[in-house]
Amino acid sequence: MRILLTGAGGQIGRDLINELLRRSKEPPSIVATDLRTPDAADEQEHVRWSRLDVTNEAATRAIFADFKPDIVFHLAAILSARGEKDPVTAYAVNQTGTWNVLEASYAARVKRLVFTSSIAVYGPGLPDPTPDAVPLQPATIYGVTKVSGELLCDYYTRRGWVDCVGVRFPGLISASLPGGGSSDYALFMYVDGVRYGAYEAFCRADTRIPLMYMPDGVRALAEISEAPRHKLRRCIYNVAAFSPRADEIAASVARAVPGVRITYVPEPVRQGILDSWPKALDDTMAREDWGWKARYDLDGMTDDLVPRVRELLARGVDLSHSNR
Ligand SMILES: NC(=O)c1ccc[n+]([C@@H]2O[C@H](COP(=O)([O-])OP(=O)(O)OC[C@H]3O[C@@H](n4cnc5c(N)ncnc54)[C@H](O)[C@@H]3O)[C@@H](O)[C@H]2O)c1
Structure with a gap:
């Protein structure tokens, strides 16, 4: 192939x-x-x-x-x-x-x-x-x-x-540098949560998009x-997996990174983009036609992602971003 x-x-x-x-x-x-x-x-x-x-x-x-x-x-x-x-x-x-x-x-x-x-x-x-x-x-x-x-x-x-x-x-989340999408706040709750114990998100706490x-x-x-x-x-x-509010992601991060402080200062352009997107996707057709089914929910992702982020930061991998 x-x-x-x-x-x-x-x-x-x-x-x-x-x-x-x-x-x-x-x-x-x-x-x-x-x-x-x-x-x-x-x-x-x-x-x-x-x-x-x-x-x-x-x-x-x-x-x-x-x-x-x-x-x-x-x-x-x-x-x-x-x-x-x-x-x-x-x-x-x-x-x-x-x-x-x-x-x-x-x-x-x-x-x-x-x-x-x-x-x-x-x-x-x-x-x-x-x-x-x-x-x-x-x-x-x-x-x-x-x-x-x-x-x-x-x-x-x-x-x-x-x-x-x-x-x-x-929005896709992984332990690597994202490419300038509006869903990047979710990953940086993990990255900066681990790295600095705090993150100022560029969206409102009630922002909900599919991830x-x-x-x-x-x-x-x-x-x-x-x-x-x-x-x-x-x-x-x-294709769908889970659709948490931003403060629900923060709560999931806090389970794995106790004491983390997530605050919210909406940035108008990216908040506007996020508000224009659906809150959740219906993936019934993908499930019916080619057997699609997500395996990770929010907490499952958190449990897998936090150790990976810790490991990358310990190795000195650059996970910098543009809204600090
Ligand atoms: N990451 C997400 O959350 C997400 C969500 C929905 C859809 N997608 C789609 O998935 C695809 C991959 O996304 P990603 O997250 O890896 O994005 P990314 O920005 O991390 O990667 C895109 C790559 O395209 C390359 N690129 C830019 N201009 C190019 C050009 N002229 N010629 C060749 N390469 C060029 C960049 O160098 C970069 O490596 C994209 O089409 C994106 O729209 C991503």
Whole structure:
């Protein structure tokens, strides 16, 4: 099996590579691409790193034509909070980049393309929990480009050009540096809770959005990449895990980090983005069509995550962030 990833150097990429290596009976051949060059920690057996800017059409086509991947995981993107600061780059990477990846996949006869969409495709005023098929009126350029990516995936699939599947992720939490999403407050309750015993969150205490622990997230991508097409009623599916209020996350962190102090000073742009997202996702269709089921709840995640954060900080790994 030949697997190519775009944006492989981000929060999801490394965990996804490990999940793909773990679950395959015969070692796959993986080409991991990203705009940034990998560091020594990225090097591992069966994985070749290569620099690729997905906004560069010729370079994207060339690497696909050369490697001829069976499966592509398209992760490269500018996330929600960063996208609002730089909509031009967000459009180039998320919109033009996705188009380039679709065209390169078509030309290289890729068997399946996996797209990573987001709850940011939704706008305010939707049912709680929010099902898959509702009007999509996103509040951010990130959401706009994800809606467009979903529609292109659907179109290419219907035309028989590329078999596309994907998931709408909630905010993903893992013990690694996040990429500038609006759900980053949740991870930093853990990181700064362990590191400083305190964290000032950029959202209100009653903010509630859907979240998921990364081991479930990468398993969702691997599972949908393997799902038989005849069982799929859609291209892109909601996947859900848990939907805590910010102060419920703080209480869960406090169980594992006694005495931690979490305070709330809402920052208008990111609070506005968070308020535009659904409070919970309905993932009934993913459960019915390809057997999706999350394994981690909030406290299960806390019990697994806190020791990992402690270990990373003890090793001196950089988990810095932008809102301090
Ligand atoms: N992390 C989440 O909570 C979350 C939630 C919903 C959806 N997603 C989606 O999952 C995917 C991966 O997210 P992530 O959390 O790993 O994001 P991330 O920001 O950590 O990683 C994205 C990667 O894309 C790379 N990139 C940026 N511009 C590029 C370009 N022009 N060409 C090639 N690579 C480029 C970056 O260098 C980075 O390594 C994204 O498509 C994102 O929209 C993530």
